[in-house]
Amino acid sequence: MARGFGGSKKMRLLPLIAATYFMVSGGPYGLEDIIGKAGYGRALLLLALVPLVWSLPTSLMVGELAAALPEEGGFYQWVRRAMGPFWGFQEAWLSLAASVFDMAIYPTTFVLYLSHVAPVLTAGHRGLLLKLGIVAISAAWNLRGAVSVGSGSTKMMVVSLSPFVVLIGLAVWQVVRHGVSAASGAAPAERDLAGAVLVTLWNYMGWDNASTIAQEVEEPQRSYPRAMLSSTLVVMCVYMLPLTAVWMAGMPAERFSTGAWVDAAMLLGGSALAIAVVLAGSLDGLGSFNALTLSLTRLPYAMAEDGLLPRVLTLRWANGVPWVSVLACSVGWALALGLSFERLISIDLVLYGAALVLEFVALVVLRVKEPGLERPFKVPGGLWAAVAIGVGPTLLIAFALWAARGERVAGLPALGFAAIVAAAGPVVYLAARMIRRAV
Numbered sequence: 001m002a003r004g005f006g007g008s009k010k011m012r013l014l015p016l017i018a019a020t021y022f023m024v025s026g027g028p029y030g031l032e033d034i035i036g037k038a039g040y041g042r043a044l045l046l047l048a049l050v051p052l053v054w055s056l057p058t059s060l061m062v063g064e065l066a067a068a069l070p071e072e073g074g075f076y077q078w079v080r081r082a083m084g085p086f087w088g089f090q091e092a093w094l095s096l097a098a099s100v101f102d103m104a105i106y107p108t109t110f111v112l113y114l115s116h117v118a119p120v121l122t123a124g125h126r127g128l129l130l131k132l133g134i135v136a137i138s139a140a141w142n143l144r145g146a147v148s149v150g151s152g153s154t155k156m157m158v159v160s161l162s163p164f165v166v167l168i169g170l171a172v173w174q175v176v177r178h179g180v181s182a183a184s185g186a187a188p189a190e191r192d193l194a195g196a197v198l199v200t201l202w203n204y205m206g207w208d209n210a211s212t213i214a215q216e217v218e219e220p221q222r223s224y225p226r227a228m229l230s231s232t233l234v235v236m237c238v239y240m241l242p243l244t245a246v247w248m249a250g251m252p253a254e255r256f257s258t259g260a261w262v263d264a265a266m267l268l269g270g271s272a273l274a275i276a277v278v279l280a281g282s283l284d285g286l287g288s289f290n291a292l293t294l295s296l297t298r299l300p301y302a303m304a305e306d307g308l309l310p311r312v313l314t315l316r317w318a319n320g321v322p323w324v325s326v327l328a329c330s331v332g333w334a335l336a337l338g339l340s341f342e343r344l345i346s347i348d349l350v351l352y353g354a355a356l357v358l359e360f361v362a363l364v365v366l367r368v369k370e371p372g373l374e375r376p377f378k379v380p381g382g383l384w385a386a387v388a389i390g391v392g393p394t395l396l397i398a399f400a401l402w403a404a405r406g407e408r409v410a411g412l413p414a415l416g417f418a419a420i421v422a423a424a425g426p427v428v429y430l431a432a433r434m435i436r437r438a439v
Helices: 013-024 032-038 040-068 075-083 085-117 125-142 146-178 193-203 207-212 220-248 261-296 298-305 323-334 341-369 383-388 391-406 414-438
Strands: none
Touching: 013 146, 013 207, 013 220, 013 261, 032 040, 032 193, 040 075, 040 193, 040 207, 040 220, 040 341, 040 391, 075 085, 075 207, 075 298, 075 341, 085 125, 085 261, 085 298, 085 323, 085 341, 085 414, 125 146, 125 261, 125 323, 146 220, 146 261, 193 341, 193 391, 207 220, 207 261, 207 298, 220 261, 261 298, 261 323, 298 323, 341 383, 341 391, 341 414, 391 414
């Protein structure tokens, strides 16, 4: 068994796939708003097409850069090496800022699902306490190390998907007994295709997150390309098969909003399956938050190693865990738990999108700047292929900016709010440099 920081064991391929799965998806939870906004047919079309211009190019980019530069900090290190410390800092700043809003979504989804069967547990301050509990459990789990998180992700993936395997089986059995004509789910009365695209992009984003733990992964040069492509296929199947099942069952699309998988389970399998979906949803929220904690806490550590953040963030336990970074990030994420689901997605997409564009730029710059860099996996084609795969994601990010123009946060337009957060990056960088020189 290969060893990582402090002699700790390293994560193998299957746990890396499972961790990536939770960093990106975690299951069909979160798809409901796509159905409610676009209807079944358009939702399936979005889920089939978006990965081709969003997920696949990103997976290829991550596969090449993670294999060529398997360093702790992942995408921060790629951008820093390609364009210097200033842009590396902006990459990490945008990613961490996006994480404040992204990480709040998973405890929120957990509470929404639980409220379907036990509203008394989520009423008032109890809901906030449950969300804080998810943050605390994930922090404690991450302090056990990357291997523990990867192993837990594998088990939670199997358990959380099992109710949907039953749901799909029941839907197929219903069609066998009553014919395909039973599948009569109607389109929503008021379509919101732009909103559906935003939710689809959010459900397919995050492939680069797994790169930050490269030095804690066994044979990263081989594991990352395999994990990226495998998890892309897994996520597509996990999304499209259950959606097709509820369409076949004839559940009206207008009944779908966040948490509606419980209603679909009740329709097909009764209260037992509905409760199983709720419990699986709680595992999904915990699994995603837990895996992302593993990924994102390595960013402050890497930045502190470069002298851009306080050195205390470089402190590790014997198992390799940057424990100060884990605790600091967890506190930051807990502070954003009160924002609504729709607002979180808008801000998250804007900040994450800007960071993703920098990663695609780094891919091209490194092809030009370091053509001799060993690349165990390489995006097929020459330099122009590296340029071309970034076009689709960039256009979708531009669309997300346009679609989010009407959202407001704290009295400000969501785009303006996100722009203020992004603009703070250079200021914080200059302040960090000044403090470092003074010390």
